[in-house]
Amino acid sequence: MATIETDYLVIGAGAVGLAFVDTLLDEDPDCHITIVDKHAKPGGHWNDAYSFVALHQPSAFYGVNSMEFGDDVIDDHGPNKGLYPLASGTEVLAYFSHLMNRRFLPSGRVSYHPLSEVTQAGDGKATFRSILSGEETGVTVRRKVVDGTFYQTSVPATHKAQFEIAGGTPFAIPGDLPDLWMKADDLPGHYVIVGAGKTAMDTGVWLLQAGVDPSAISWVRSRDSWIINRLYTQPGPDFFEDVVQNQIAMLRAAAEAETGDEMFEILGRDGYMLRIDESVKPEMFHYATISEGEVELLRTITNVIRHGRVQAIAPGTMTFEGAIESVPEDALFIDCTASAVPFSDSRVHGPQFREDRIVLQPLHAPLVTFSAALTAFLEANFDDDEAKNALGIPSPLTDTPNTFPLSFLNNFINRGAWSQNPKIAAWLSKARLDPTGTTMAKMMAAGDTRLAVMGGFSEAIAVGMPGVQRLAEAARAEHIER
Known part of the structure; x- marks a missing residue:
């Protein structure tokens, strides 16, 4: 050897x-x-x-x-x-x-x-x-x-479906879809997206942009998700105020809310967090990021199936615990249930x-x-x-709105320690991967007046951190149980 x-x-x-x-x-x-x-x-x-x-x-x-x-x-x-x-x-x-x-x-x-x-x-x-x-x-x-x-x-290509698939069932993973053009004479008449995460959202957007009519798509969502509004994650000075306002909004929502779920409802009301169906309370949050334009596209898919997790599929049929759902016989089931983490x-x-x-x-x-x-x-x-x-x-x-404050608090604890350490603070001011460090350094060097928004951030920390700590402590047992 x-x-x-x-x-x-x-x-x-x-x-x-x-x-x-x-x-x-x-x-x-x-x-x-x-x-x-x-x-x-x-x-x-x-x-x-x-x-x-x-x-x-x-x-x-x-x-x-x-x-x-x-x-x-x-x-x-x-x-x-x-x-x-x-x-x-x-x-x-x-x-x-x-x-x-x-x-x-x-x-x-x-x-x-x-x-x-x-x-x-x-x-x-x-x-x-x-x-x-x-x-x-x-x-x-x-x-x-x-x-x-x-x-x-885990991605669809390496993920094993967690439900039974009867022989002869039209079945695909997202990676198969771009090759459908080679089957132009034998295309599905209907598409069934199985999964509620970002892969499922990507698949829905792809089908719609490829010309599939929304009525020819069914979407199995065992639970809905809160999604970060991409507007508030953009880099550079032109979006700096939006990014800081998002952090301020999260702190103020934590101060106002009694639970993490309520915190997200407040953020959703003000557009910082998005959901596809405004009438459904999301139970999931996996840090997926999306644009408002993508959300508008996905809202055109109105045939949404909510019976929990799929247990089995067969041509024209889906079986859930306590429910059976029919779809067209030639429907193509697309497995989007792989979990990124x-x-x-x-x-x-x-x-x-x-x-x-x-x-x-x-x-x-x-x-x-x-x-x-x-x-x-x-x-x-x-x-x-x-x-x-x-x-x-x-x-x-964390993977739910209610447990998110645990992660949010940890981020703030780490950030506080880094800001107090001269070595780390100097490194962050030059670190490309830090969303705000290099932007703030450049804006400070240029005397950019848009930095004034940071005054509101300091005030929001004083108001919001007790709320973040309270929500995190309440969420701790729930997170451990998961």
């Missing part, structure tokens, strides 16, 4: 692992890093995503710190009109390939082993195996193993820094690549695990 040595063994070449490596290269110029990943190319789950997938957060703060992503041209048409464009999955993969081939590998400090999986890691030793050849390589890890697999993102799985929750291992987790939910980059900064600039963990407390992955 061949053997190699490295300072850091990073498991996973997805966005999170790559963001960590990128910052560590800058902050620790003497270290060597080995990356092992199951995919043939860097980018993690983006390699498996459906072809029309798009990044639903701004490209300006996605990816890695050292390399810009996206452009500054506002969309002038379509449901995203007036906002920064959404990077396609193809663009995301090209970005990460460029990062690997133009920055990581030429540095001479990174070795990359695709189509491989780590089979053992601990006590300064590890082994990985080539998936294609079965050949094993031993690794002496001089410093730490970095686990970039916490999120275990296993929100209820607490397998590795805990501190990030664990002696000879780092488990990458969100420090500012939902900004996962920013969190990973900051974790690398902490690793390189602070001496002991206790100090690092105190400066980077993982945010719980």
Whole structure:
């Protein structure tokens, strides 16, 4: 068995692992890093995503710190009109390939082993195996193993349907839809979207923009979702006031509300949070981001089926617990039930820094690549695990409006600690992945009067933080039970 040595063994070449490596290269110029990943190319789950997938957060703060992503041209048409464009999955993969081939590998400090999986890691030793050849390589890890697999993102192509599918049932995943043109003489007469999350929303928008009549679409939604209004997540000075007003609104809503659910109702009333059906109370919140134009499109799908989770499908029939729903015999069922993150799985929750291992987790939910980059900064600039963990407390992955205040409070606790630490504050002022840091620095240098909105933010913190703490404490037991 061949053997190699490295300072850091990073498991996973997805966005999170790559963001960590990128910052560590800058902050620790003497270290060597080995990356092992199951995919043939860097980018993690983006390699498996459906072809029309798009990044639903701004490209300006996605990816890695050292390399810009996206452009500054506002969309002038379509449901995203007036906002920064959404990077396609193809663009995301090209970005990460460029990062690997133009920055990581030429540095001479990174070795990359695709189509491989780590089979053992601990006590300064590890082994990985080539998936294609079965050949094993031993690794002496001089410093730490970095686990970039916490999120275990599930996409339709790698997800197994959790319901029975009778033989002969027309069935597809979203990635199959763009190939329907090759079956022009045998197209479905009806489409059934199964799932309520962002993948289902993307699929609905794709079908509608492809020309499918809304009446030819049924949508199974076991529970509805609150969705972040993309207007309030945009980068740059022109949207800065909107971004700050959104934070102010969240704090004021927390002060006014008795529960997290009520907090979201207040935010929805004022347009900061969106829902597809105004008459239904959403029970889910997974940080999905959407434009008002997309919501208007999705509202044209009025045949919505709400009987809970699907248990079985057959030609023309869906079975639920206590209900059977009929659809046209030639209806194509589209499985959109894969969960981007296993929100209820607490397998590795805990501190990030664990002696000879780092488990990458969100420090500012939902900004996962920013969190990973900051974790690398902490690793390189602070001496002991206790100090690092105190400066980077993982945010719980809450999945309901009622439990969201737990995550919201954790973000504020971390942000407060970072602002009081001169090293971190200086890094944040230059960090591309931080939604406001570099924008504020540029605006301050230019004497931009739009910074006046921050006065309202300071007032909102004083008013709202007691409410956030109260809602978080009330939500704690509910989150643990989930």
